[in-house]
Amino acid sequence: MSPKSARRKRPSFKRTVHAHSPTAAEEIVALDALVNASGMHSEHFDVHYHEGKWSAFAKHDGLHLAEVFTNIEEDKSNQFTIHCDPHALNHLDGRLDDVEPDPELMARKPLDGLKVYVLMESQFVPQEIDLYEHRFAQYGATVELVSHLWGTKSLCFHSHYDQGLIPKIRHAVVHIDISEVDINSPETAAVIAPIDVHQRLLYDPNIVASKDPVKAARSAPAVDLMKRALEQPKVVVGAFGHGVELLSPLTDLIKDAAITASPGSLCALCNAGAQWSPPENPDEWATHVVKQISTKHHKNLNLITGTSVLSGGVQAFVDEMTRFIIEIR
Numbered sequence: 001m002s003p004k005s006a007r008r009k010r011p012s013f014k015r016t017v018h019a020h021s022p023t024a025a026e027e028i029v030a031l032d033a034l035v036n037a038s039g040m041h042s043e044h045f046d047v048h049y050h051e052g053k054w055s056a057f058a059k060h061d062g063l064h065l066a067e068v069f070t071n072i073e074e075d076k077s078n079q080f081t082i083h084c085d086p087h088a089l090n091h092l093d094g095r096l097d098d099v100e101p102d103p104e105l106m107a108r109k110p111l112d113g114l115k116v117y118v119l120m121e122s123q124f125v126p127q128e129i130d131l132y133e134h135r136f137a138q139y140g141a142t143v144e145l146v147s148h149l150w151g152t153k154s155l156c157f158h159s160h161y162d163q164g165l166i167p168k169i170r171h172a173v174v175h176i177d178i179s180e181v182d183i184n185s186p187e188t189a190a191v192i193a194p195i196d197v198h199q200r201l202l203y204d205p206n207i208v209a210s211k212d213p214v215k216a217a218r219s220a221p222a223v224d225l226m227k228r229a230l231e232q233p234k235v236v237v238g239a240f241g242h243g244v245e246l247l248s249p250l251t252d253l254i255k256d257a258a259i260t261a262s263p264g265s266l267c268a269l270c271n272a273g274a275q276w277s278p279p280e281n282p283d284e285w286a287t288h289v290v291k292q293i294s295t296k297h298h299k300n301l302n303l304i305t306g307t308s309v310l311s312g313g314v315q316a317f318v319d320e321m322t323r324f325i326i327e328i329r
Contacts, residue, residue, distance in 0.1 A: 010037050010086040011133050011143065015175065018079050022072050025080035030054040030068050032173040035156065037066035037086040039126055039170035064089050096127040096165075099315040101138050102322075109140030110326050114189035117181055119222055119246075120147045121197035122157045126170040128194055128240070128309050135318045141189060148201065148221040149177040160196050165309070178221040183228045183235060189325045191229040193222070195241030195262065195309060202246060217249040227253065233300035236324050240306045240317055241265070247303075248272040255297050259305045260290045286311035289320045293328075302328055 013033075019025035030049075034056040035042055045056040045065055056065040069085040116136050118129060133143045149155050159170040182188060193201075201222035210216035217223055226246055229237045230253050239247055244261040247254050248268050255273035260266075266276050279288035286308040292301055304324050306317035 008088045010088055011137050012083070012085045014081055014083045016075065016079060016081045020078060022074065022080055026070050026072050026082055027054075029082040029084060030070055032154065032175070033068040033084045033086045034066050035171055035173050037068065037088045039088075039159075039168075039172070040065060041156065041158075041171045096131065096309065096314070099312040101135055101315075102319050105139045105319065105322055109138075111136065111189060111322060112140035113187065114141045114325070115185075115187050116141045116143050116190045116192065117146050117188070118143060118192045118194060119178075119197060119201060119225075119243075120145045120157055120172060120174050120194075121200040123160045123196045123199070124157060124172065125195050125309055126159045126166060126172070128314050129172065131314045132192065132194075132318065135315065136322070139322050144176055144181075145172065145174045146176045146178050146181055147174045149174070178225050181225060183225070183232050186234075188232075188235055189329075190236040190238055190321060191225060192238040192240065192321075193226065193243035193246040195243050198243050198246040202249070214249050214251070220249075222246060223249050226250065230298070230301055230303065233302065234329060236302045236304060236321060236328065238304050238306070238317065238321050240314070241308060244269050244274075244305055247274075253298055253301065254303070256295045257292045257298075257301060257303055258290050259292070259303070260288050260307050261305060262307060286313040287316040288313075289317055291320065291324055300328070 015029050017025045017028055031042055038056050045058050048055045053067055053069050055067045058065055066089055067087050071083040073081045075081055118132050136143050154173055154175045156171055156173045159166055161169055202217055202220055204220035206216040206219050207213050227250055229235045241262040242265045244259060245265050245268050251273050257274050258277040259269055259274045261269060270276055277290045279285050288307045290305050292303045294301055304321050307313055
């Protein structure tokens with residue numbers, strides 16, 4: 001694990017909300033930004049405000065967790081756009097080893113103006129999501145976290161727990177529903193299924209009464225998004241670790257496609273028709289990444305799969321995905 005950083009810039013963003021006053025609108029957005037910057041649920045910190053800066057302090061020991069600088073614009077009556085500039089302070093334990101970004105990609109910023117959508121649900125690995133946000137931003141892209149929000153304006157998800165990797169539960173608030181993703185927009189560069197969120201995202205109410213659960217699972221919003229992304233020749237589809245299982249209902253699209261995954265997910269994908277492409281050197285399995293541009297069944301599949309959050313696996317995945325996006329564009 002890398003040493004804690006005293007301060008880390010989080011991606012800036014803006015959000016439009018309806019509220020009865022500017023202060024109420026600002027507070028709604030700032031509170032969610034503090035959750036995402038600190039990784040802690042709002043129940044566990046106190047919020048202080050002073051001249052456009054919102055700060056979160058842990059209730060149990062007063063530790064300064066995060067701060068958010070806000071700027072507000074009134075669009076029309078009771079509608080406000082808030083610009084947020086968040087910073088994480090005193091990171092929670094359990095961060096991944098640092099692997100430096102590709103200096104050429106950083107200098108070129110080849111993804112400037114493009115968006116990468118990352119699917120979210122509970123059981124997410126916070127270090128993986130954090131790395132997507134920062135590494136893609138270093139290469140010029142904007143990362144948006146999306147999920148099936150079940151008709152709500154936002155949902156707060158909790159992380160996976162692991163005594164070594166993730167010793168404290170972390171939280172993240174998502175505001176963008178899958179239905180809002182325009183897969184045909186020229187700005188949409190990639191969609192990613194992360195390592196541990198596939199189980200909940202595979203669920204659809206139609207499965208319970210269906211005689212064909214595989215067909216019914218294709219109706220799940222996240223699975224449908226992956227299907228539409230695989231069918232869009234200008235979009236790269238990334239599936240990481242166990243996240244490849246989100247592709248398992250899409251048997252017609254992934255048939256004979258070369259993939260890698262966390263070892264426990266390979267059986268599900270091979271049974272669905274994909275083909276495992278093992279690393280030449282088993283000692284390098286963590287950073288093993290497999291790209292599949294096309295198969296004899298489907299042109300421009302543009303699928304990339306990765307293996308492990310450990311030993312630089314996520315960093316290798318992001319770098320190869322960035323090069324893949326450049327290649328197909």
